[in-house]
Structures are given as C-alpha cells and as structure tokens.
Amino acid sequence: MKTVKLGNSNLNVSQIGLGTMAFGRWISEADSDAILDHAVNSGINLIDTADYYGPGQDEKPAYGDGTSETIIGNWLKRNPSIRSKIVLATKVGSNTNPVMSNPSLSRDHILQQVDSSLERLQTNYIDLYQAHLFDNNTPLAETLTTLSGLVDEGKIRSYGVSNYTEYQLTQALAIIKDRRLNPLTSLQNRYNILSKHDDQDVLKLAQRSHVGFLAYSPLARGVLTGKYLNGAMPSNSRAAHGEPLIKEYFNDDDQQAVEKLKAISDQTGTPMSQLAFAGVLSVPGITTALLGASKTSYIDDAIQAAELKLPQKVMAQLKSL
Template sequence: MQTQHLGTSNLNISRIGLGTMAFGRWISEADSFNILDHALDNGINLVDTADYYGPGQDQPIAFGDGTSETIIGHWLQQHPGRRNDMILATKVGQNTDPEHHHPSLSKAHIRTQIDGSLTRLHTNYLDLYQAHRFDDQVPLEETLTTLSELVDVGKIRYYGVSNYTAEQLRAALDIIKTRHLHPMTSVQNRYNLLTTQTNQPGLDFANTHNIGFLAYSPLARGVLTGKYLTGNVPADSRRAHGERLIDDYFNDQTAETVQRFKVLADEAGIPMTQLAFAWLLKQPGITTALFGASKVRYFDDILAAEALQLSPDLVTELAQL
C-alpha cells in the first residue's frame, strides 16, 4: 500500500483509508472486527470514524451515539499493540441528542465530545480530529481556536474539517493566520466521478494551500459499482438499508452517466469498482480515498485498483462523463 503525508503534517497515511460509518449501524461488531483486521493487515492505516456514526443516523431525528467509535475501541482493547499502526481520525459537530436536533461546533460541545470520543476509542490521543460540517451558528474563530487548543493539550495531534466549501476553507485559513493557530491539516469532502463539478473547487483550494484531501463516497455510495443499473435494489445494499444520503444519486441523469461509465469499464476490461477508485486516486490533490467496506471480500477490488494504470485516452473519456 502506497502512503503519503497528509498536508504538511507528519502523518504518513495510506492512499486508501477505512471509513466506518456503517459500523454498528448495519455491520455487526464481529464483522467490523474482521474488516479492521483485513484493512490493517493489507496496509491500510487510516481509520476514519465520527461521534455521529451508529444506528441513530437512521432515526427520524438523526443523532449519533458513538457506536462506531465504541466498536473500534473494543477492537483496540483486543489489539493493544496495534494502536501505533493506526492513524485514528474522528469527527465532531453533528447532532448527538436523540430528542432534539442540536448539532454544534461550539467550544463547550467540542470539549465535551473529545473526551467522549477518547473514552469510547480507548485511546488517550487522536491523530486527526475533524469538524464534521460547517456550523453557521457558531463563530468559525471559536471552533478553530478550540481545535487548536486541543493540539496544545495533547488530546489531538492534528485537526481538519469536513464538508467545507472553498469559501469556508478560505475564511478558516484567514482566521488561522491572524490568530496564529496550529495549521489545518486536512479537509474531508465528498468526491467521485459523479460530483466533480460540485466538489472540484474544494479540492483545488486544498491542493493550492497544501491541505490534505480525504475523499469520501468514492463509489457514490455504491452507485458507481453498477449494482443499481437493473432497477433492482440488492438486499444488502445501502439503499435497502434505508440510507437517505444515497437518494441524491437516483435520477435519470445519474443513471445515464453510470451506464456510460459501465460501457467504458467493459471496453477497458476493468471492473467498475476498480476503475472508479483508480480514477479517483490519480486525481491531483487527492491524498486518500475512504472506502466504507461492508464486507471483507469487497477489499479485493479496492486493493487492486491502487496499482491500475489507466490509458490517457480512458482518462480523457472518464473526464467527459
């Protein structure tokens, strides 16, 4: 597994990272353990979670109770020697209240949540702590100052943000410079073949300013695997499990694009999953692509994608999708 530094940090992370949004949500603890074993045994060292990930995401008032963090913490308890093999990242800022929708990136909330995350993960520090989404109800300076202070006290090594636009990233960097805060290490945003126009500005900004870029949803929540092209919903798919975020991809335009992508993949003799991942890893500025595996066997395609060489003509055709 190839690695590279995340932004200007000392974190040397794998080009493929493990996303754990489904741990405890529709993946059991035992299966999650198998996925963690397989990922780390195959050179994946970045494990990304959030205090929001768990079964509460699918409730009418979506909330997080840290179930994913708890499962990873249980795995670390059973494998205490492997904490140093892992770059452990989590996030804060989504709703964690099961009765009232009250997400926050306030100083008080962050300070409470970091201790909860450390407890659930059975570790005394995080390699990367990320603001999960932009909070327009809290001054950005308050959020960034609090994250920087967590570096000072040793609870986190680095901090980053997620789901920030290029304009929000620019505002953040201005505050960091003015306040002489610890630098922002990374941004984690959605990026895949179906979202390049929407998400390209954030990637370009991160690339220009030496900020690491963690791409989530590289397979468009499974849509780019072609599993939905027949119109059927596979029994064990995200859509069958009721994931609401996948709904954005179900429209005629996306279906047409995925069908054209399938034709290119078939002509090249490359499985759609591998081709989507290989294309993503070759985009300038992408540090790591996060793979949300639900089964161990799905890793085979992803691991193979890292070594794929794509012809210039194929890259051009993919860019025109």
C-alpha cells in the same frame, strides 16, 4: 500500500482509507472486526469514524451515539499493538442528542465530545480530529481556536474540517493565519466521478494551501459499482437498508453516467468499482479515497484500484463522464 503525507502534518496515510459510518448501523461488531483486521493487514492505516456514526443515524431526528467509535475502541483494546501503526480519525459537530437536534461546534461541545470519543475509542490521543459540518451558529474562530488548543494539549495530533465549501475553507485559513493557530491538516469532502464538478474549486484551494484532501463516497454510496443499474435493488445494499443520501444519485443523468462507466468496464475488463477509485485517486490534490466497506472483498478491490495504471484514453473517458 503506498502512503502519502497528509497535508502539512507529520501523518503518513494510505491512499485508501477505511470509512466506518455503517459500523454498528447495519454492520455487526463481529463483521466490523473482520473488516478492520483485513484492512490493516492489507496496508490500510487510516481509520475514519465520527461521534455521530451508529444506528441513531436512522432515527428521527437523526443523532449519533458513538457506536462506531465503541466498536473500534473494543477492537483496539483487543489489539493494543495496532494503535501506533494506524492513523485514527474521528469527527465532532453533528447531532448527538436523541431528543432534539443540537449539532454544535462550540468550545464547550467540542471539549465534552473529544473526551467522550477518547473514552469510546479507548485511546489517549486522536490522530486527526475533524469538524464534521460547518456550524453557522458558532463563530468559526471559536471552533478553530478550540481545535488548535487540543493539539497543544496533546489530546489530538492534528485537526481538519469536513463538508466545507471554498468560501468556508477560505475563511478558516484566514483565521488560522491571523491568530497563528496550529495549521489545518485536512479537508474531508465528498468526491467521486459523478460529483467531481461540485468540488473542483475547494479541492484546488486545499491543494494550493497544502491541506490534505480526503475524498469520501468515491463509489457514490455503491452506485458506481453498477449494483443498482436497471432498477436493481440488492437485498443487503445501502439503498435496501434505507440509506437516504443515496437517493440523490437515482436520477437520469447519473444513471446514464453509470451506464457509460459500465461500457468502459466491459471494454477494458476492469471492474466498475476499480475504475471509479482510480478516477478519484488520479486527481491532483486528492490524498486518500475513503472506502465504506461492508465486506472484506471490497477492500481487496479498492487496493487493486490504487495500483492500477490505466491508459490515458481510459482516463480521458472517466473524466468525461
């Protein structure tokens, strides 16, 4: 698989990355291992997780217990030669307290959590450490200075942010420049052919600023595969597992867009999922599309999408959805 440079860093990442939000949540450790093996053997080198990912996400209040990181760490321990061949990314800043919601990007919380993540991942460095959400209760300069300091300390190779708006990214870049911090490597935001209009401005800012863009939810949490058309509810799907974030796509406008995508799929003979991935990867400024695979076959599908050369007419149809 083709690899591309991530922002202004020395990290080369595959155009398809593996998202692991469901590891230990509704994907068992054994199945997670099989997915990791298949991803790496297929040329995917970016593995993305978070200290928040695990079964606690489905509790009230939602919290992270690091199960996904633990699974990946156990896998790395069994496969020590793989560590130097992958780009290991994780995140900090979402709630990790099962008793009360206390998300934070304070210096103290970051320093505590990075050590916990390193321990769970069973590694002595993280390639990309990301602020999971914007923290309105912590000065942004405190967060960025702490992350930059971790680069100097060697615990992380680079840092990024996630779920930032254009205004928030503008603020971050200004602080980094003013304080002469280590540069920001990446922005990880949701981006798919249903939500694309929401992220155009921040994507363009990232591109102008040489910040890599990691697009999560390129398949709109599975909606763009067509599995939920006509009210269908597959038994092992995210929606059936109670994934709350998928509900926002169950509206008339998005359903009509999915129906149009199916028509393009039927016309071209190309699976809907591959069209959705190709539509994201064709956008200037997007470095990698992150796949949350629950089956190894989904990885094969995404890789084929990365190699697609769609006619301009089809690309124009995808952009018009």
